[in-house]
Amino acid sequence: MAQNGTWKRIEPQLYRLKHQTPTGEWTTRYYARFKDWKGVNRKVPAGTDLRGARTKKKLLLGENARHVDFDT
Numbered sequence: 879m880a881q882n883g884t885w886k887r888i889e890p891q892l893y894r895l896k897h898q899t900p901t902g903e904w905t906t907r908y909y910a911r912f913k914d915w916k917g918v919n920r921k922v923p924a925g926t927d928l929r930g931a932r933t934k935k936k937l938l939l940g941e942n943a944r945h946v947d948f949d950t
Contacts, residue, residue, distance in 0.1 A: 883896070894908055894909075894928075895907050906926060908931030908934075909921050909931075
């Protein structure tokens with residue numbers, strides 16, 4: 879269970895979540911947040927490092943542009 883989580887917008891459609899674990903360690907995770915082509919709001923984990931998260935966001939937005947169904 880995450881404790882003391884704080885969200886910060888890094889760039890359009892990319893957010894960082896910093897939270898403290900029950901053991902007291904701080905972790906950082908990145909999420910891509912966007913509205914897909916069906917109009918559904920999506921929040922997809924994008925990794926733990928910024929470079930990888932930016933890559934994942936680009937891939938997700940490309941799939942969205944090609945109308946990939948994220949529900950299957």
